[in-house]
Amino acid sequence: MRADRLVSLVLLLRQHGRLSATALSRELEVSTRTVLRDIEALSAAGVPVYAERGRHGGFALLPGFQSELTGLNHDEALALLVAGSRRGAQAFGLGSALASAMRKVVDALPESHRATAAGAVQRLLIDPETDLLARRTDTEEVPDTVVTEVRRAVFAGHKLRIHYAAADQAPKWRTVDPIGLVTVRGQGYLLATRSGSDRTYRLSRILAAKQLAEPAQRPDRVDLDRAWQERSTRFRTGGDQVTVLARVNPSRRGDLVGTALAVRAEEEADADGWLRMELTFQDSRHAEWALWQLATNAEVVAPQWLRTSLRDRAAALATCYGVSS
Known part of the structure; x- marks a missing residue:
């Protein structure tokens, strides 16, 4: 050093x-x-x-x-x-x-x-931390001691002991067989198997890591791009997915498609020029967040609970700003 x-x-x-x-x-x-x-x-x-x-x-x-x-x-x-x-x-x-x-x-x-x-x-700037609207790119901070130990285990082909804090769960120690590392939009992930089953861990949620002497159980060669695509597909098709039918201003179609998991159906524009689209979202929170971003440029037709949730949210906002400070 x-x-x-x-x-x-x-x-x-x-x-x-x-x-x-x-x-x-x-x-x-x-x-x-x-x-x-x-x-x-x-x-x-x-x-x-x-x-x-x-x-x-x-x-x-x-x-x-x-x-x-x-x-x-x-x-x-x-x-x-x-x-x-x-x-x-x-x-x-x-x-x-x-x-x-x-x-x-x-x-x-x-x-x-x-x-x-x-x-x-000096004339080139690649991947700055903020865009033109001064929005910061989310880059997760991971302690060097953690990512270095994870990286060494991946390259050496050894088992890895990690203290992992999954979402809404208390941190637990796990022993995994590391396969590779992936970074997506500033977020790092460890692809591994645990007891023979595929697992994906966010590096920012690994609180501590220790490379073990025991060899990892994994294939000698791996197509990391294919492995990531397969896990992404399983993630998108699993969980409590929500299907939404909505009327959308054509000018904002790209924004909605970019946030949805998939477009199941799309019909020609209504008399007012708006599109009718059937979309899939990861869960209820994802659906509400995506439709809220479009404000009056989209209207949820179904399900009713989402219409009600957006209406109540808008009403609360209107009440807040209706009171003079």
């Missing part, structure tokens, strides 16, 4: 020219005291790093210093393989490894290309 950090420190100084101890600590995610100790270690090892004092001072390398420090370790190489999604790297606990690997990639570029690449990167 320290050797990788020392390499990253040298690469940061080569790429930025001069950085303060505070800036280095922020980049390396360590304390300034650790940075100072690392600087001393580099100097003792013969790396020509020196300090510039003053308001704009910091640490720098002697001009022209070169060293072959660009070898990627396992986690850095793995981070590059999932770098198509920055959020994927973060979800799997590889964020710092990705940053370290990218520093090595930049350092390996010819000097004539390095400046061009750095300028190009």
Whole structure:
């Protein structure tokens, strides 16, 4: 770990020219005291790093210093393989490894290309945390200690002991056979089996994890994309699904279809131009939430309980805003 950090420190100084101890600590995610100790270690090892004092001072390398420090370790190489999604790297606990690997990639570029690449990167923003309406993308935070242990068990093919908090249940310890990791819209999932049955666990609900020495019972090869599709299908077709018949303004059809599990039937527009659609939702809460989003651009025809629930909700809102503050 320290050797990788020392390499990253040298690469940061080569790429930025001069950085303060505070800036280095922020980049390396360590304390300034650790940075100072690392600087001393580099100097003792013969790396020509020196300090510039003053308001704009910091640490720098002697001009022209070169060293072959660009070898990627396992986690850095793995981070590059999932770098198509920055959020994927973060979800799997590889964020710092990705940053370290990218520093090595930049350092390996010819000097004539390095400046061009750095300028190009400033012109690209991929998968920002908010959209144009300032809505934040939901990215679940998972402790590094948990996701690292889960990831090691997946790669090693060992059984995994997890302390898992399922929805509306007290946390319980479970021993599972890990198959793979999946990230969807910033949310990470562990695909596994338990006593031979398929199980899917949200990483954010794993409170603690420990890799066991016992080999996992799983096939040598797995089509993770197919496995995820099969589990998604079972999830959508199970549970307390709700079927809703609704009249929908055509301009909002896409919004409703995008939230429903499926469109069972769709008829031509009524005399007023609205569509009649039969849709399936995961449960009653899902149905009420989806139709509420459309406000007066949709009308539930059936079931009656959903009409009543939406009416009562609207009445309560009207009462709230009908009273002067």
